[in-house]
Amino acid sequence: xxxxxxxxxxxxxxxxxxxxxxxxxxxxxxxxxxxxxxxxxxxxxxxxxxxxxxxxxxxxxxxxxxxxxxxxxxxxxxxxxxxxxxxxxxxxxxxxxxxxxxxxxxxxxxxxxxxxxxxxxxxxxxxxxxxxxxxxxxxxxxxxxxxxxxxxxxxxxxxxxxxxxxxxxxxxxxxxxxxxxxxxxxxxxxxxxxxxxxxxxxxxxxxxx
Numbered sequence: 774x775x776x777x778x779x780x781x782x783x784x785x786x787x788x789x790x791x792x793x794x795x796x797x798x799x800x801x802x803x804x805x806x807x808x809x810x811x812x813x814x815x816x817x818x819x820x821x822x823x824x825x826x827x828x829x830x831x832x833x834x835x836x837x838x839x840x841x842x843x844x845x846x847x848x849x850x851x852x853x854x855x856x857x858x859x860x861x862x863x864x865x866x867x868x869x870x871x872x873x874x875x876x877x878x879x880x881x882x883x884x885x886x887x888x889x890x891x892x893x894x895x896x897x898x899x900x901x902x903x904x905x906x907x908x909x910x911x912x913x914x915x916x917x918x919x920x921x922x923x924x925x926x927x928x929x930x931x932x933x934x935x936x937x938x939x940x941x942x943x944x945x946x947x948x949x950x951x952x953x954x955x956x957x958x959x960x961x962x963x964x965x966x967x968x969x970x971x972x973x974x975x976x977x978x979x980x981x982x
Contacts, residue, residue, distance in 0.1 A: 783836040783862050786813060789894040792911040799911050800966075803918025806892060808926060818928040821953045828883055828924070838862045838890065840883065844869055849905045852882040854889035856900035862890050877956040884920035921963045925953055930964065938969050943981050957982040 790806075792799040811818060814832070822828040833840060843853075843865045851870035856862040864886040872878035882904070889902045893912055902908060904916070933949040935941060950960055957979060965975040 783838055783856070783890060784858075786810065786836070787891055787894060787898075789898070790892045792915045794911070796911070796914055799915045800918045803888065803915040803920075804922040806888070806915075807919045807922035810891065811923065811926065818926045819932045821929055821933075822880070822884075822924055823952075823954050828880055833864070833883065833887070836862075838864055838887070841865045843867050847905070848874075851878070851904050852886045853903045854886040854893075854900050856890050856894070856898075858898050862900075864890070875956065877950070877954055877959065880924060880954050881920050881956075881959055884923045885916045887923070888916040888919035921959065921966070924955060925960070925963050927967060929953065930967070930969070938964075938974075943978075946978060946982060 792802060808818075816822075816826055820826055822832065825831065829840060839861050841863055845867045846869075848867075848869050848871050850867045851873040852867060853865040854863070855865070864883055866873050866879055866882055866886075868874055870878070870882070873882040885904060886902075889904075889912065890900055892915075893902060894900055902912065904913065930949070933952045934945055946957070946960065950957060953960065961970070961975045961978050961982070964970050965972060970978070
């Protein structure tokens with residue numbers, strides 16, 4: 774379970790760190806930051822961010838982050854992150870966004886915006902990022918990687934699926950999706966990126982699921 778954060782705030786964990794210029798390195802940076810953040814909070818790496826560790830109802834409130842639902846005309850916007858020193862940090866979730874409109878997409882959007890609040894601060898320690906196709910590519914790639922690893926560390930995946938990927942069934946994967954609170958695209962992409970399955974296997978599972 775998460776420790777008590779009654780006297781804590783997001784500022785304790787914020788580390789302004791502009792991404793590098795390499796897409797491959799920035800993706801790995803997102804992974805590493807997610808694991809370091811989970812460790813700093815004392816979250817068991819085998820536990821998903823649900824129930825007593827729920828991302829929206831436990832983790833974000835413990836950091837003093839407010840979540841605001843938005844209904845925007847553009848489905849290209851999934852979320853936004855806003856922060857100014859001395860103000861309540863805010864994550865906005867677009868209820869009509871392509872990804873954020875589903876419960877599992879919402880969870881990934883919240884994790885994505887959390888990355889922006891933690892690491893993508895300006896020189897005057899402000900954050901104002903709208904996550905859409907026009908957002909800075911490297912920031913978005915790192916936040917996507919951070920979100921995937923925050924919600925699905927390798928240990929969580931190994932605890933949620935049979936040991937041998939060649940023995941997985943569609944039922945196994947659907948059960949893992951339920952346990953982790955994620956959708957098929959996020960799960961299969963992450964399993965592929967971590968080397969559990971090949972590109973062709975990912976495509977086959979996406980078709981079957």
